[in-house]
Amino acid sequence: MARLRGREAAPRRTAAQLSRGRAWWALLFIGPAGLGLAVFYLWPIIRGIYLSFQDVGPFGGETFVGIDNFIEVFAEPDLGRALLNTLLYAAICLIGIPVAMIVAVLINTKGLKGRGLFRVLFFLPVVTMPVAVALVWRLLLNVDYGVLNLSLRAIGLPGVAWLSTPVVNMVVIAIVGIWMGLGTQIIIFTAGLQGIPDTLIEAAELDGAGPVRRFVSVIVPLLSPTTFLLSVLSVIASMQVFDLIFLMIDPNNPAQSQSQSLVSLFYAKGFLQHDLGAAAAIACVLLAIILVLSAIQFRLQRRWVHYE
Amino acid sequence: MQSRALRSGAVALGAAMVAALALAGCSSGGGQDGPTTLNYTIWDQNQEPALREAADEFENQNPNVDVEITVIPSKDYWTKIQTQMSAGTGPDVFWVNGPNFQLYASNGQLAPLDDTGIEAGDYPESLIDLYTYDGSLFGAPKDFDTIGVYYNKALFDAAGLEYPAAGWTWADFQNAAQKISDPANGVYGTAAAPYGQMTYYNTILQAGGEIISEDGTTSGYDTPEAAEGVQFWADLIENGSSPTLQQITDTWPGDTFSSGKMGMFLDGSWAAGTYSSAEAIADVIGVAPLPIGPSGENTSVVHGLANAASAKSENLEMAKKLAVFLSGEEAAGIQAKTATVIPAFNGTQQAWVDALTAIDAQIFLDAVETGAPLPISKNTTAWVPVEEDYIKQILSGQIDTETGLKDLAGEMNDLLAEE
Known part of the structure; x- marks a missing residue:
């Protein structure tokens, strides 16, 4: 999981080379996962692509309309704003990766007291429901009574309308997103750290490298496969941001129409305006963007990812 | 030999899984005998106790019917109802409001209530107008608000x-x-x-x-x-x-x-x-x-909700009967006492005013006289x-x-x- 090295995996054997009985068993074990993948991922993708070329009535009923949905979506005035918001969110979320790396190294320091406590604290947001997270953050960010603004006012600064100022609210929501995902990233980094041989660190130490030097010159390069994996996963996940925006930006928020992501736009089209065809077209556009971004990341990895 | 035994084991397991899935798929179909279950979907939790009481009364009068009430928070109500209706898993009876009524009525999602014996004269005229589409009444006025x-x-x-x-x-x-x-x-x-x-x-x-x-x-x-x-x-x-x-x-x-x-x-x-x-x-x-x-x-803007029966209900006649019952005199009386909303059934409104002792709630009834309907279109x-x-x-x-x-x-x- 921590190393994307599928391509160099064990020499392949064709199904025919495996004995028949074993092939059946293999199928049986892969079956449930494969079935889940087919039902919950592949079929919706196929269906989504199909629907993007249909005009769907408010209660079903489809007629083929060619690329009309795509024309409608590209003419949509809110699309550019939603795309920018989504990219901004995804870009900010990437900052979470170095933060997670530093935290992972710190809480894995040998002899650190309360290691377990720190791990629990950083992992708690991951197992908390997004609804609860969003509610608590909304209270903290409340313009009149939020802890953040009360603190600012206490030191003589003006408060900020965190959730109803365009752009500011996307940054704030991205920070909450980072906070929510940090725990998972720390765990994956911890796994990566355990894969670094102690001998390398000790050798660096003997050569006179201090903690910072060891971190920069040994740990960071050796963790680069993990960093790469996380950056790909982070971009894929954050391009699909919806729940935090939906929960933290109310319909009566004056910045609501300026604070949509691509998936919020998808939701608005499909489920509020009853236009499933256009919604499916947005989903296809999003799929294409994510594919392109992932392809770029895979190309760029040659420059900075070291596989031991 | 061994591989054959393994293989048949795998096949048997696989077959069992498929059978289990198929059974799971079927079980929602339901049988003919036993009580009929009607689903009634609403969005206001405050009104659930009174409506439960009314539904119990309906069950008493129709011993073979079970009414289950589902509350969907108003923020997600129409999104969910529409998804359910498209998928054919919608409720039998549900609340409709002015802004959404024509969409549902014009797409054949609601059952006309004309043949249920509901009397237009029992309700404020503006509400009957609101829930009439193409000359048929598709919603039994439940309450009104100003x-x-x-x-x-x-x-x-x-x-x-x-x-x-x-x-x-x-x-x-x-x-x-x-x-x-x-x-x-x-x-x-x-x-x-x-x-x-x-x-x-x-x-x-x-x-x-x-x-x-x-x-x-x-x-x-x-x-x-x-x-x-x-x-x-x-x-x-x-x-x-x-x-x-x-x-x-x-x-x-x-x-x-x-x-x-x-x-x-x-x-x-x-x-x-x-x-x-x-x-x-x-x-x-x-x-x-x-x-x-x-x-x-x-x-003042005047608006009101109605109980509507889904045209796709498997028990259409019973669903229509329930929709009309829940907007009828008896149910309106039960609702009025709880001081939640003003019941639409003429003559039951005073009980609502009386239940609100702290304020002069009569002003809300008076506002109907000079009010105007909530602006809606198709x-x-x-x-x-x-x-x-x-x-x-x-x-x-x-x-x-x-x-x-x-x-x-x-x-x-x-x-x-x-x-």
């Missing part, structure tokens, strides 16, 4: 003002709002909540304007009267009588009012029970009719988000009233032309 001004007597006393009373005007309202406001202490005169039905629809009508033409085909936003009705609220924010929209989105003004920190708040009759039992204001709460605007009227939900977006931009000072409303009227007319 808008009033809830006020806090303690804050009026502190500001040395007289309490609002019938016949008061916009100027009285603006004056009181400004005198009561004390933003430094978190106290506001009123709140410009960006929901048309509660605020600016009423003031537009009071200014002599309209939101949509009577036949539902053109926008009324490009008139000076509409601008006056919207500007009323923009001014209140501007001079500090109301919190800003940024504050309103973070703290719902109804909560500010309930905590005793707001002088006046326009809200529907549906909220009377909640406000008059809010601890901080229970002893100082009052209600008054809306103030009189430039047109000389104090028009596809109301298409233009309401556009409207709300422009109004929010105007109220938060991002665009000026005149430009904003002109653009809004243009976009709204485009959307109406598509219907």
Whole structure:
């Protein structure tokens, strides 16, 4: 999981080379996962692509309309704003990766007291429901009574309308997103750290490298496969941001129409305006963007990812 | 040998899995015998106890029927109902409102109730009109609501003002709002909540304007009267009588009012029970009719919900019977006592007024006489988000009233032309 090295995996054997009985068993074990993948991922993708070329009535009923949905979506005035918001969110979320790396190294320091406590604290947001997270953050960010603004006012600064100022609210929501995902990233980094041989660190130490030097010159390069994996996963996940925006930006928020992501736009089209065809077209556009971004990341990895 | 045994084991396991899946798929079909279950879906949890009582009564009268009530929070209600209806798993009976009714009726999702014995004369005419489509009645009027001004007597006393009373005007309202406001202490005169039905629809009508033409085909936003009705609220924010929209989105003004920190708040009759039992204001709460605007009227928006039966219900006749029963005299009587909403069945409204002892709830009934129906068209939900977006931009000072409303009227007319 921590190393994307599928391509160099064990020499392949064709199904025919495996004995028949074993092939059946293999199928049986892969079956449930494969079935889940087919039902919950592949079929919706196929269906989504199909629907993007249909005009769907408010209660079903489809007629083929060619690329009309795509024309409608590209003419949509809110699309550019939603795309920018989504990219901004995804870009900010990437900052979470170095933060997670530093935290992972710190809480894995040998002899650190309360290691377990720190791990629990950083992992708690991951197992908390997004609804609860969003509610608590909304209270903290409340313009009149939020802890953040009360603190600012206490030191003589003006408060900020965190959730109803365009752009500011996307940054704030991205920070909450980072906070929510940090725990998972720390765990994956911890796994990566355990894969670094102690001998390398000790050798660096003997050569006179201090903690910072060891971190920069040994740990960071050796963790680069993990960093790469996380950056790909982070971009894929954050391009699909919806729940935090939906929960933290109310319909009566004056910045609501300026604070949509691509998936919020998808939701608005499909489920509020009853236009499933256009919604499916947005989903296809999003799929294409994510594919392109992932392809770029895979190309760029040659420059900075070291596989031991 | 071994591989054969393994293989047959695998096949047997696989077959068992497929069978299990198939069975799981079938079990929702249900059998013919045993009691019929009808699902009744609503969005207001406060009303569930009374409706449960009414449903129990229906079960008593129809021993072979079970009624289960599902509550979907209003924020997700229409999204869920529409998804369920498209997938064929919708409820048998459910609440409909004016803005969504025509979409459902015109797409054949609702069953006509004409042959159920429901008497149009038992309900206010405006509600029968609201839920009639193509000459058939598709919704049994359940309740109705009007808008009033809830006020806090303690804050009026502190500001040395007289309490609002019938016949008061916009100027009285603006004056009181400004005198009561004390933003430094978190106290506001009123709140410009960006929901048309509660605020600016009423003031537009009071200014002599309209939101949509009577036949539902053109926008009324490009008139000076509409601008006056919207500007009323923009001014209140501007001079500090109301919190800003940024504050309103973070703290719902109804909560500010309930905590005793707001002088006046326009809200529907549906909220009377909640406000008059809010601890901080229970002893100082009052209600008054809306103030009189430039047109000389104090028009309130009148709206109401209906119980509708799904055309796709497997037990269509029973579903229709339940929808009509839940809007009938008996159910209306049960609802009235709980002081939640004003029942639509004529003659049961007084019980609602009597149940609200802390306030003079009669003003909500009187408002029907001079009221105007909630503005709707064939596809109301298409233009309401556009409207709300422009109004929010105007109220938060991002665009000026005149430009904003002109653009809004243009976009709204485009959307109406598509219907």
